[in-house]
Amino acid sequence: MKKNILIIICLCCLNLHSQISSGKIIYNVLTQDIESNLKDPKSLLLNKLIVENARKQSFILEFNKNKSSFTKIEKLAQPSYKEKLVESIASGFLTTPNSYFLDQDAENYLLQTEEGILIRKPFKSLNWEILKESKMVDDYLCYKAICNKVIINMKGEEKNISVIAWFAPSLPYHFGPKEFYGLPGLILELEEGKTTFYATEVSFLDLKKEIEFPRGKTITEEEYRKSVMAQQY
Template sequence: MTTITRILILILIGVISSVNAQDFQGVATYRTHRDLDIKMDSTKMNDAMQKQMMEMMKKQFQKTYILTFDKSASLYKQEEELDKPQVGSGFQMSFGGGGSDVFYKNMQNKTYADQKETMGKKFLIKDSIYPIEWQLESNTKHIGEYMCFKATYTKQVPKVNRNFSSISSIDDDNEEEKEPEMEERIITAWYTPQIPVNNGPAKYQGLPGLILEIHDGKLTVICSKIVINPEDKIEIKEPTKGKEVTQKEYDDIMDKKTKEMMERYAPRKGGKSGDAIEIHIGG
């Protein structure tokens, strides 16, 4: 039996099992983890402080999200959590993505609305969902009770996405803009045709079944719980709060803010590079 035939059979089984559920809905819980490449070049930070900062950084990227979905739309939101861990007295580090952020997808209209608070400002990013050129593969595995199939696609990404670092001393007169070096990254998804929605966590979508697991560079997203047709009916509403921008406009704003922050904290010409902390958050 060919791979495509097996996939089509599973899709048919999923469709038949849900054809009588006119108000088909679901709630999926996802847990995220990001491996960090952290380099600390500082004579002022002892081993205990470095260890404490590492633990804090790990917890910053270990989050739980809830995806509520039906056949045409979804909401993806971070589960509320306790205050972030702090390092030292009064120092707290945060990398965007607060508990008030909501990511809405309309699969019928192929649009999304991403409501998020960044650097104290609320944005409402509204744009189109672009198709992902997934390659369906023959590998299978079970995630919980669900049979899942593997799919991959390749995209171009900056070699280092974020670099808050001891950039070489900045000379404002000679500073030049350089295009980031790009590299190919293979994104791997595991989806189940037993839940017949072409949706998934965050921006991942477009497969013949709900995506239950994602590996995107150093980011891993895994579904830990699914409830189909819960007793309490789900209400999926598009978010409306925040300054409305396109994805490109938001990315340009963030790039500008990031450069301002890097210039503010980078050592100037003649400064001591040993006082800086270098943090690479890739993938």
């Protein structure tokens, strides 16, 4: 069965989309409510505001044959201090506060924090398992794939979570939301924990679009973790 799935995927890739040079995808967000045993009205209200903010966030993936960037779409209206604080918490817990820049020809990819710090992280195999399940996402036939992601917190502790992706073989690029890549087609929907990124707009260009990477001093993830821990103590 898996062999048949791979044959179908290869056939899907041999279409007009193989001539595309670059494009972009807009993702909106779905997220579950935050589970809490707290009964304090202020805490419940904060949880509600965090979830509502996350659901209003949107992101853009821009890509060409070799590079991609995944960034948050900033709102035109200047948020108040309270709104900015809620958005920062929502990004940290439910979506992402970071921007991601991938170059398939490089040994590392680049992560930019909301403070502007540049972190270089090595590419690691995500060991995707492609399943026979399929569905339509934004008019594209997508197949389901799953992988395990290792999360390392600021204390260096590891935790495994399962990630579900729906990718479109007819769009033969290897990119997706955040640092998720490596499937034989663009990821149009990604479920990570309580949050789902789903494509609402897919567009393409015949000409190659240059993907701008931020410039500046970069540090490793370990160096960043140590600097954050040093500020806390």
